Amino acid sequence: MKPTKREELTEAKEEKRLEKFTFPDFGTIEAENLEEATKIYISKK
């Protein structure tokens, strides 16, 4: 059965969206949250 509009919205909500964080003198990293972004930053810097 085709999902209703509400079901489609709920499914979309469940997708994890990445946020952008800007590290001074480095650049922008996309991650789920600040903690994850910091881990990526430390591994890259």
Next chain:
Amino acid sequence: MAKEIGRLHSFGLGIEATSGTETTSDVYIPLTAGKLIPQVTKVTQENGLGVIDQVSDSYVTQKMSEFPASGNVKHTSIGWLLLLAFGTSGSATLVETGVYSHAFSRKNDNNHPSATVFHLNATQQEKSVYHMLQNVDFTFEVGEKAMFSLSTIGRKIQNTSALTTAFPTEEDFLVNCMEVKLADTVAGLTGATPISIQRATLSIQKNLLQVFGTSTGSGCEYEFATQHNQAFAVSGDFELKMDGKTYQEIFEDGDYKVMQIKLVGKTLIGATEFPELTFTIPKISFESFDTSDTLDEIVTQTIGFVGMYDAVNGITTSASLQNAKSTQYA
């Protein structure tokens, strides 16, 4: 620390799961001014000692810290401040793909969320736990960006390490894109015509109380045991050119109005949606009315208002923030 300019200083906030227990930073907030300053209360020994000299000793009795800060209202980081102001943030609600709405409502108790405040500069890092919001004041002036200033109170400052600054990618709200509405009912806001004002302020006061007590362990106790928000108060004012007696008459008659202040961003964050921050105050009373009397300038009127608890809607004020953050502010 090395000598350096204020731009090298960053401030972060982490919402504490248990008030007073350190957590990691959830967000670093871009500020135009901010400092984490020690608040130490002392008593002095001023007994007469057979000399004319006034003071002979000083004893520390209380150790706290204060975080006064101000900055531009930005569409993601402001949510953390709204959580501290209101006490509750609902789950992120999908508006359209990539766009979410966050509802902030006044938590009806005296134990609102607290945050660990982090401060770092080029050479030194500090933290302070159990910070609660004392007040947040928003200033909206046409031609400027929406601004906030706030003050938080927490426990004493401690040194820390391993902090890394990273700011959310977000945009400012311009007051030129702000919409102000007055109506008789909340439902009436939808069809109400926005009024063109030149300036407005909105303040939330939380009247913090720190409970200091006698020692419960070894040694003396200088830090507060608990901290509590007390009476929740909302007030503000707005200014516009004087072109009639409408607002003067509302002030004189003592009528209540519903007020909505809605900030809208300029960059699409979804297919059709922009960042938005909306304050709704369902029952305001005009508590003051004044006009300017400068001879060579267009006369302005300034209306001061107080947000009242509205039993119909069960709130004094609420806020709604629309942005791209898919997770709850918590």
